[in-house]
Amino acid sequence: MLNNMNQCWRVAFISHSPHLAGAERSLANFILNIDRERFSPITILPGEGPLKKILQEAGIPCFNVQFSFSTMNSTIQTAIGNNIKKEIDIAYELADLLLALEVDLVVINTGVVVSGILAAILSNLPKVLHLHGIIGPGLFPGLEVRHWRAEEAFMLANSDLILAPSYWVKSFFQDTFSIEPQQIRVIPNGIVCPTSYKNLEEIGDCRRFVQLCTLEPNKNIIMFLEAARQVVMEGKKNVEFHIYGDGVPAYCEKIEKFIVDNGLGKYCYLHPRTQDIENIYNNCYAAVVTSQIESFSLVAIEAMSYGRPVISTKCGGPEEIIVNGDSGFLIEQNNAKELAEKMCWLIDNPEKASHMGRTGRLICEEKYDVRRLSEIYMKSLSEVCENFWLKKKMTKNHFLWNVREGLINLLVDTENSVSIKNEKIQVLTNNNHFYINSENENEQEKEIYIEHALPLPSPIITGKRTYKVKIDQSNWCGIKVMFGTHQRVNQGTLSIRIYSAMKRSFPIRTLEISLSQLPDNAWVWLKFDPIKNSKDHNFIIEFQTNYLDHSSGISIYEWQKQKYVLRGISKKVFFRNTFGLYGAYIFQKKLE
The missing domain is CATH 3.40.50.2000 (Glycogen Phosphorylase B;)
Structure with missing residues (x-):
């Protein structure tokens, strides 16, 4: 573990x-x-x-x-x-x-x-x-x-x-x-607090107030514009109001109409959303938040990190960020007059505005450094x-736990895996037999079930052939399949793709085999990187052939199941019939 x-x-x-x-x-x-x-x-x-x-x-x-x-x-x-x-x-x-x-x-x-x-x-x-x-x-x-x-x-x-x-x-x-x-x-x-930024004293005489937000009614941008109108009416010089964002077309039209109807075209500016926040904050005087609901306010801490005071409505999150009167101001919602008064105060008190910015920067470094x-x-x-x-119980598993749906024998090996993914692989066989070593010394306390059948090959695969399987162990890392080559040396490749059975949108594993490597009527073991969250999931195994000549053709053996129960057998179990081993499928079950 x-x-x-x-x-x-x-x-x-x-x-x-x-x-x-x-x-x-x-x-x-x-x-x-x-x-x-x-x-x-x-x-x-x-x-x-x-x-x-x-x-x-x-x-x-x-x-x-x-x-x-x-x-x-x-x-x-x-x-x-x-x-x-x-x-x-x-x-x-x-x-x-x-x-x-x-x-x-x-x-x-x-x-x-x-x-x-x-x-x-x-x-x-x-x-x-x-x-x-x-x-x-x-x-x-x-x-x-x-x-x-x-x-x-x-x-x-x-x-x-x-x-x-x-x-x-x-x-x-x-x-x-x-x-x-x-x-x-x-x-x-x-x-990430910037390592360097312009102090308020360095930005010149322009008093630029900024708002960065999605342009939608909850942000209450009309309140910001109405406060801007009042500041202009107070006769404040060198003031600008910049809004950065995109949003609902109808609301954007409302904003533009307000600016035109109130003659604010020389003072208020709309900009599209931008990633260049460094330039915005370095050249602004203060940031403004006028939302009805704000669960946090990333804009507030961004502005504070650049040493800028922040004015925000009492709308939730900003009340935990801004120290009223120390790093900025908290005002009532929908109160454009109060917002205008706070902006005018900052314009008239540049030294105190700078102090607020420095205080906000310290708060940001202490509480909001990512x-x-x-x-x-x-x-x-x-x-x-x-x-x-x-903390989940991890179970060891040697060469199996028996997953058999779609008539393919699957191998689950949670301890020994081969890292093969999207690459050519070597075909492995097990010399036409398969066995398990029992770890229980008292064989009389165990039942051994054997399933076997005469093989029934599929039709020659042309194009794709798929099987659905359900895996009951994590770390599924291989499949064991018996191919029929019809006693030919086939030319071409076999692609094997494993998908989730839910939508089959994305291949989880992809293997490719040369058809000339496939033995006739013998197990082929194919290993891939473990699929660690495979437990209790359904998968699709897709076989796709790409023949290089018209004489090539392979099949997959599919079983008809029979079951036998044996007791007290030796530690190594083999099963053969007159045709050789065609699908011995062995597992162990302790008696209750």
């Missing part, structure tokens, strides 16, 4: 978006600062975007699966309607990928990808649900709250650990769903993996 000092856990991180909003930037910060000797990260995203680009540049494998936001589909509601099949299909596709990637843990980043939880359940994998927000009608107008809370309850109940970015979020879920305190932990989102938080994050993931995997 391995311990956490030498175990490298393979973790699949499922992100609901390939873009770089707060939850995705937080995920990227944690993944990029994870210890690669302890964790091997993989990301699964619903498409192309800057998040994927950043992770790929860091050498993180990324895979695309087209899933959708659960809150948009209202999955539990549509279970009554028409779309639940689509959600389940996505879960099966995700489960196929998780099995193919042989992950040890699934982290679902945000609570809007129910198919991620379903896929982890189907794959029998431990699950960490990293919540980044509280979903409600304020964020998603028209949301059926009752149905959504039922879906949340399902996800929470099936998670091995729940992570929240703030105590405000933790309290909501504990109070709403009666979650045990030890099941949900608070790990704030972290950032390198320190990543240690807490990795410890939490390790605990889930250890509780799920390393």
